[in-house]
Amino acid sequence: MTLLPIASAKEVRSYARHLTLRHPARLAGVLVLHGLAAVSGLVAPQLLGGVIEDAGHGVDRAGRTALLILLFVVVQSALVATAAYASATLGEKVLAALREEFVGNVLALPLATVERAGTGDLVTRTTRDVDVLARTVRQAVPDTLIASVTILITLGALVMTSPLLVLPCLIAVPSLWPATRWYLARAREGYLRENATYSRITESLTETVDGARTVEALRLARRRLDRADADITEAYRAARYTLRLRTVFLPVSDVSYVLPVVATLVVGGLFHLHGHATLAEVTVATLYVQQLLGPVDQLLFWTGEIQVGGASLARLLGVDRRRHTAGPGPGPGTATPAEPGSLTVRSVRYAYRPGRDVLHGIDLDISPGERLAVVGPSGAGKSTLGRLLAGIHTPHSGSVSLAGTSLADLAPGELRHHVALVTQEHHVFRGTLRDNLLIAKADADDAELTAALKTVGATRWAAELGLDARIGSGAHPLSPAQAQQLSLARLLLTNPHTLVLDEATSLIPPGAARQLERSLAAVLEGRTVIAIAHRLHTAHDADRIVVMEDGRISEIGPHDALVRQGGVYAGLWNSWHGRVTQG
Known part of the structure; x- marks a missing residue:
C-alpha cells in the first residue's frame, strides 16, 4: 500500500x-496568567x-502567617482556574484552524493521489490522527x-x-538528559510507524x-x-516498540527528578551547619524543589x-497537496484557463x-463538440486514457493539452470548469436532494435543479x-x-465544455441508459464528449x-467505416450485436 x-x-x-x-x-x-x-x-x-526560622522566638506570627498562606492558596487557585480556561480557549481556536486547513487540504487532493494511496490511510488520518x-x-x-512556566x-x-x-x-542531569535524548531520537519514527500500521x-x-x-x-x-x-500483528509489534520506549524513559525520569529533593535536604543541611545557608533558606529551597516535582x-x-501528537500532525500536514512529491498528478497550476477548444x-x-x-x-486529436467513443477489451487502457484526458493523471512522457494549454498547468478549480470525469462510481451525500444538487452549482434555483433532473x-x-x-x-x-x-444531474449543473464518461451509465438498465445518453447528447450539443x-x-x-x-490505438474512425473495414471493431460489433439480438 x-x-x-x-x-x-x-x-x-x-x-x-x-x-x-x-x-x-x-x-x-x-x-501572564x-x-x-x-x-x-x-x-x-x-x-x-x-x-x-523564628520558631525559637515564639509563634506569635503563626496565626497571621497561616491566614496569609490560605489567602495566597485561594489566589493561586483562582489564577490557575482562569489560566486553564484561557489555555483551553486558545487550544480550541488553534485546533479549529488546523481542522479547517486539513479539510481544505483533503478536498484539494488530486484524485490520482487518493486512488494511489487508497482509502485506508486517508480514513485513518481523518479519524484517529485528528x-x-x-x-x-x-x-x-x-x-x-x-x-514549563512554573x-x-x-x-x-x-x-x-x-x-x-x-x-x-x-544531580538529576546525568541520568535525565541522556534518557530524554535517547527517547526523542526514537519516538518520532516509532509513532509514525505505529500510525502507518x-x-x-x-x-x-x-x-x-466493500x-x-x-x-x-x-x-x-x-x-x-x-x-x-x-x-494486526504488525500493529502489535509497532505498539510494543513505542511502549518499550516509554517503559525505559518514564521510570528513569521518575527516579531522576525525585533525587533533587533528597540532595537539597542533605546538601542544604551541610550548608546550614557550616554557616553558608540559613534554616529558612534550606526550608524554602527544599519546598521549592518539592514544588518542582509536579x-x-x-x-x-x-x-x-x-x-504522538507530533507524528499525527506530520501525517495531517502530509495531506497538503503542496507537499506532494511522490507519483504523477497535476500540480497546483497557475496557467490562464483555456477556452473551449481541441483536446x-x-x-x-x-x-x-x-x-x-x-x-x-498515444496520439489523438479531439475537435470541439465532437462525440468520441473509446472501446476495447478489458485492460486495454481505456479508463487510463480517460483519466489522462480529464487531467486526473499526468503522462510520464508526452502531453495532454486543451486549446494549447497543458492540463497539468491548469489550477484544479479551472480544470474542472472545463473538463469533468464521470465514472460508474458515485456518492450520495447525507442531506436533502436539493443540497446534493447545489454541490455542483451553489446559486442554482429550483427551476434549474428540476430541469437537470428531468434531463x-x-x-x-x-x-x-x-x-x-x-x-x-441514514435517510x-x-x-x-x-x-x-x-x-449526472450534478454534471449538467457544473456545465463543463468537455466530458469524459467512463462507463457512466453502466448501472442503469440498457433501455434507460440509451435514453439517458440520447438526452445528454441533445443537452450537450456543441460540447466535447468522450465516452468510454x-x-x-x-x-x-x-x-x-x-x-x-x-x-495502443489500433483503429480510429466512424462506426460504419470501421465495420466495413472488418478489423477489431467489426469483430467486437458483430459479437456484441449478435449477443443483443439473441437476447
Missing part, C-alpha cells in the same frame, strides 16, 4: 510555531521558611506550557533564595467490507482473515504524548508502476421525494440507478470511435 506523504520534523515545528503565533495577544495573556499563578505559589514556602492531535492540543500542549519561575525563585542550593538540582488495518478492513460478496463468492474469507491477522512530572509525561494528445505514455507502461505513445430522466422519483427530502446514509436510500442519475464504454451502442452513436488494444 502506498501511503500519503508525511511532513518532515522541521515542517511540523514550523507549522506548530506559526499556528500558535496566530493569536499573540491570547498567548501572551495565557503566559500562568506566570502569576506560579508566583503566587511561591509565597507559601517563603512564609513557612520565616516561621521555621483525535490524537485533538488530545495533544487540548491537554498536552496547555499542560506542558503550564509546567518550572522557570520556581527555579528563578530558588536562585534568588540561595544560589548555592540550586546545585543539588543538577493503523492505516493498513483500516485499508484491509475497508476492502473486505467486497464482502466477492469474498464470499470466491471463498476468500480465510485469506482475508490471514491478512487482517498479519496487519510540573517536571507533568512535563515528562506529556513529552511522550507530544511525540490534443501527443506521444503520451503512462505507467502505474515504473517500467510497466499501460499506455504506449437525466429522474423526474418521476425526484417528484415523489421532493427537493427537501433527506437522502443518503431515504437511492437505488444505484437513481444515485447515478443524481450524479463496453456497450457498443454508445460507439454506434459517436462521431468517431477509438479502438484500444494493449495500451
Whole structure:
C-alpha cells in the first residue's frame, strides 16, 4: 500500500510555531496568567521558611502567617482556574484552524493521489490522527506550557533564595538528559510507524467490507482473515516498540527528578551547619524543589504524548497537496484557463508502476463538440486514457493539452470548469436532494435543479421525494440507478465544455441508459464528449470511435467505416450485436 506523504520534523515545528503565533495577544495573556499563578505559589514556602526560622522566638506570627498562606492558596487557585480556561480557549481556536486547513487540504487532493494511496490511510488520518492531535492540543500542549512556566519561575525563585542550593538540582542531569535524548531520537519514527500500521488495518478492513460478496463468492474469507491477522500483528509489534520506549524513559525520569529533593535536604543541611545557608533558606529551597516535582512530572509525561501528537500532525500536514512529491498528478497550476477548444494528445505514455507502461505513445486529436467513443477489451487502457484526458493523471512522457494549454498547468478549480470525469462510481451525500444538487452549482434555483433532473430522466422519483427530502446514509436510500442519475444531474449543473464518461451509465438498465445518453447528447450539443464504454451502442452513436488494444490505438474512425473495414471493431460489433439480438 502506498501511503500519503508525511511532513518532515522541521515542517511540523514550523507549522506548530506559526499556528500558535496566530493569536499573540491570547498567548501572551495565557503566559501572564500562568506566570502569576506560579508566583503566587511561591509565597507559601517563603512564609513557612520565616516561621521555621523564628520558631525559637515564639509563634506569635503563626496565626497571621497561616491566614496569609490560605489567602495566597485561594489566589493561586483562582489564577490557575482562569489560566486553564484561557489555555483551553486558545487550544480550541488553534485546533479549529488546523481542522479547517486539513479539510481544505483533503478536498484539494488530486484524485490520482487518493486512488494511489487508497482509502485506508486517508480514513485513518481523518479519524484517529485528528483525535490524537485533538488530545495533544487540548491537554498536552496547555499542560506542558503550564509546567514549563512554573518550572522557570520556581527555579528563578530558588536562585534568588540561595544560589548555592540550586546545585543539588543538577544531580538529576546525568541520568535525565541522556534518557530524554535517547527517547526523542526514537519516538518520532516509532509513532509514525505505529500510525502507518493503523492505516493498513483500516485499508484491509475497508476492502473486505466493500467486497464482502466477492469474498464470499470466491471463498476468500480465510485469506482475508490471514491478512487482517498479519496487519494486526504488525500493529502489535509497532505498539510494543513505542511502549518499550516509554517503559525505559518514564521510570528513569521518575527516579531522576525525585533525587533533587533528597540532595537539597542533605546538601542544604551541610550548608546550614557550616554557616553558608540559613534554616529558612534550606526550608524554602527544599519546598521549592518539592514544588518542582509536579510540573517536571507533568512535563515528562506529556513529552511522550507530544511525540504522538507530533507524528499525527506530520501525517495531517502530509495531506497538503503542496507537499506532494511522490507519483504523477497535476500540480497546483497557475496557467490562464483555456477556452473551449481541441483536446490534443501527443506521444503520451503512462505507467502505474515504473517500467510497466499501460499506455504506449498515444496520439489523438479531439475537435470541439465532437462525440468520441473509446472501446476495447478489458485492460486495454481505456479508463487510463480517460483519466489522462480529464487531467486526473499526468503522462510520464508526452502531453495532454486543451486549446494549447497543458492540463497539468491548469489550477484544479479551472480544470474542472472545463473538463469533468464521470465514472460508474458515485456518492450520495447525507442531506436533502436539493443540497446534493447545489454541490455542483451553489446559486442554482429550483427551476434549474428540476430541469437537470428531468434531463437525466429522474423526474418521476425526484417528484415523489421532493427537493427537501433527506437522502443518503441514514435517510431515504437511492437505488444505484437513481444515485447515478443524481450524479449526472450534478454534471449538467457544473456545465463543463468537455466530458469524459467512463462507463457512466453502466448501472442503469440498457433501455434507460440509451435514453439517458440520447438526452445528454441533445443537452450537450456543441460540447466535447468522450465516452468510454463496453456497450457498443454508445460507439454506434459517436462521431468517431477509438479502438484500444494493449495500451495502443489500433483503429480510429466512424462506426460504419470501421465495420466495413472488418478489423477489431467489426469483430467486437458483430459479437456484441449478435449477443443483443439473441437476447
